[in-house]
Amino acid sequence: MYNIPMTTAYTFVPSPGHEYPDHPERPGRLDELTPKLDSFSATRLESVPAKQEDIARVHLPRLISGLERVCREQAPGIIDYAPTYVAPTSYDDALLAAGATLVCARAVLNGEIDNAFAIVRPPGHHAEPDKAMGFCLFNNVAVAARDALAQGMERVLVVDYDAHHGNGTQAAFLNDERLAYLSTHQWGIYPGTGWFEDAPHARKRIVNVPLPAYAGDQAFARITDEIIQPMVEAFRPEMILVSAGFDAHWNDPITALGLSSAGFFQISKRLVELAAEHCGGKIVFVLEGGYQPVNVANGAGAVFSALAGKTQEFDAGDPSPRGEPEVDSRLEEVRRWHGF
Numbered sequence: 001m002y003n004i005p006m007t008t009a010y011t012f013v014p015s016p017g018h019e020y021p022d023h024p025e026r027p028g029r030l031d032e033l034t035p036k037l038d039s040f041s042a043t044r045l046e047s048v049p050a051k052q053e054d055i056a057r058v059h060l061p062r063l064i065s066g067l068e069r070v071c072r073e074q075a076p077g078i079i080d081y082a083p084t085y086v087a088p089t090s091y092d093d094a095l096l097a098a099g100a101t102l103v104c105a106r107a108v109l110n111g112e113i114d115n116a117f118a119i120v121r122p123p124g125h126h127a128e129p130d131k132a133m134g135f136c137l138f139n140n141v142a143v144a145a146r147d148a149l150a151q152g153m154e155r156v157l158v159v160d161y162d163a164h165h166g167n168g169t170q171a172a173f174l175n176d177e178r179l180a181y182l183s184t185h186q187w188g189i190y191p192g193t194g195w196f197e198d199a200p201h202a203r204k205r206i207v208n209v210p211l212p213a214y215a216g217d218q219a220f221a222r223i224t225d226e227i228i229q230p231m232v233e234a235f236r237p238e239m240i241l242v243s244a245g246f247d248a249h250w251n252d253p254i255t256a257l258g259l260s261s262a263g264f265f266q267i268s269k270r271l272v273e274l275a276a277e278h279c280g281g282k283i284v285f286v287l288e289g290g291y292q293p294v295n296v297a298n299g300a301g302a303v304f305s306a307l308a309g310k311t312q313e314f315d316a317g318d319p320s321p322r323g324e325p326e327v328d329s330r331l332e333e334v335r336r337w338h339g340f
């Protein structure tokens with residue numbers, strides 16, 4: 001097979017006004033990545049704010065208007081126990097983050113580019129249809145998935161390798177047969193959802209892989225082969241969106257799922273290959289968490305390498321110092337539950 005060069009695009013929404021004292025979801029998360037953006041062989045697309053009707057494909061009107069009001073009239077402040085905060089610019093920042101994700105997804109759907117990476121904050125995957133939570137205001141990836149359906153796609157899959165369960169994406173997709181969701185996450189941490197039996201009515205479509213701390217690169221390679229690939233073959237998505245959370249790195253300050261940057265490359269590369277095999281190459285990565293700036297920069301480098309179709313290993317020289325726990329029985333439980 002030829003190694004055909006890919007045309008990759010990205011959007012960048014650093015939201016410098018969206019910050020709160022001592023909060024880990026801060027503009028500085030991107031400080032190591034920002035100076036490297038020009039070194040990736042990818043075209044930057046201009047970000048435009050999402051329209052309210054775009055957001056309303058996922059979120060209730062009362063959440064949208066409520067967030068606007070609280071940002072304009074009461075910010076800065078804390079809106080939940082995570083803690084999730086709002087600053088005076090946060091409503092506009094959240095519209096721009098969702099809009100930048102739409103710019104990437106629509107450019108891929110239109111065939112203007114092969115694939116893309118929306119590097120945005122605030123993140124989105126905890127935001128539920130009626131609730132902003134978990135450092136997330138609007139669910140960027142879910143808004144892009146519903147938009148893809150509105151543009152004529154029949155089935156869209158979101159794969160979420162953030163260290164946390166994307167409860168918001170799951171909630172938005174729960175009863176929509178056109179959308180599928182697969183999440184790998186550390187079990188026992190925020191938000192507490194994401195057990196493998198969460199959605200008995202949606203087997204093979206809502207797939208949760210709860211993992212022990214430090215599960216690591218080898219576990220993720222197995223999950224890709226033993227769970228993600230059969231799920232893709234069963235659901236037959238026309239496009240794959242990826243909630244890329246670099247808090248799954250072993251030295252993230254708030255979680256510990258044990259991946260190295262080489263592990264992020266491996267799973268990202270396999271997702272790009274699955275998109276090539278099943279979706280005409282249509283894949284868009286969207287930044288979620290990741291609270292150690294160097295991990296965000298290396299993780300983004302791994303994603304850009306995967307999107308460029310590079311087969312050479314991306315290795316930032318940061319292997320996990322921890323041994324990997326046994327995950328056989330958990331992967332077997334998940335496979336059996338779904339019939340993979």
Ligand SMILES: [Zn+2]
Pocket residue numbers: 162163164245247288289290
């Ligand atoms: Zn996370």
